[in-house]
Amino acid sequence: MSESMPVGPPAGRYGPVARQRRRPAWVLPAAVVGVVAIPVGVWIGVGVLRDPVQWSTVGFSVTGVDNVDLTFQVTRDVGQTVQCQVHALSTSYAEVGVRTVVVPPSDERTQRVTESIPTAEEATTAEVLGCEQVTEGTTVED
Numbered sequence: 576m577s578e579s580m581p582v583g584p585p586a587g588r589y590g591p592v593a594r595q596r597r598r599p600a601w602v603l604p605a606a607v608v609g610v611v612a613i614p615v616g617v618w619i620g621v622g623v624l625r626d627p628v629q630w631s632t633v634g635f636s637v638t639g640v641d642n643v644d645l646t647f648q649v650t651r652d653v654g655q656t657v658q659c660q661v662h663a664l665s666t667s668y669a670e671v672g673v674r675t676v677v678v679p680p681s682d683e684r685t686q687r688v689t690e691s692i693p694t695a696e697e698a699t700t701a702e703v704l705g706c707e708q709v710t711e712g713t714t715v716e717d
Contacts, residue, residue, distance in 0.1 A: 628649065628651045628706045629649075630647055630648065630649050630650070631648050632647050632701075632703050633646040635663075635701040635702075637699070638691070639697075640697040641695075641697075643672065643694055644689055644691050644701075645689070646687065646689045647661070647687070649686050651684070651706075651708065653683070654681075656680050657677075657706050657708055657709060659676045659705065660673070660704040660706075661675075661704065662692070663692045663700070663701040664699065665698060672695065673692070674692050676690045677709070
């Protein structure tokens with residue numbers, strides 16, 4: 576009486592027996608790359624978002640054939656001096672005015688600035704090219 580009971584259903588009763596699948600060879604390397612790439616991507620993203628100075632153009636007003644007023648916002652650490660390069664463009668996108676604007680330290684992290692840009696001819700737009708922190712020993716240009 577030592578008959579053993581079958582572990583599965585009778586052969587062929589429910590169709591062909593399923594074969595065990597092998598994982599494709601690329602699955603393990605892809606998983607390793609994914610595990611490494613995600614933290615690296617997050618690290619790079621946080622670094623980009625944490626720029627010490629951020630800026631955005633709010634608007635501009637052409638006040639004459641030789642002048643345009645530009646309003647922009649600068650976000651930086653409290654008490655930090657920043658210099659921004661701004662420029663005015665003509666209808667043909669030629670640069671007709673450029674200026675370096677020094678934004679003095681403030682108790683506010685974000686500061687709105689309006690600056691007049693003298694132009695060689697009438698401008699149709701104005702924008703901020705970029706801003707950077709002014710560190711000790713850095714000369715401020717105009």
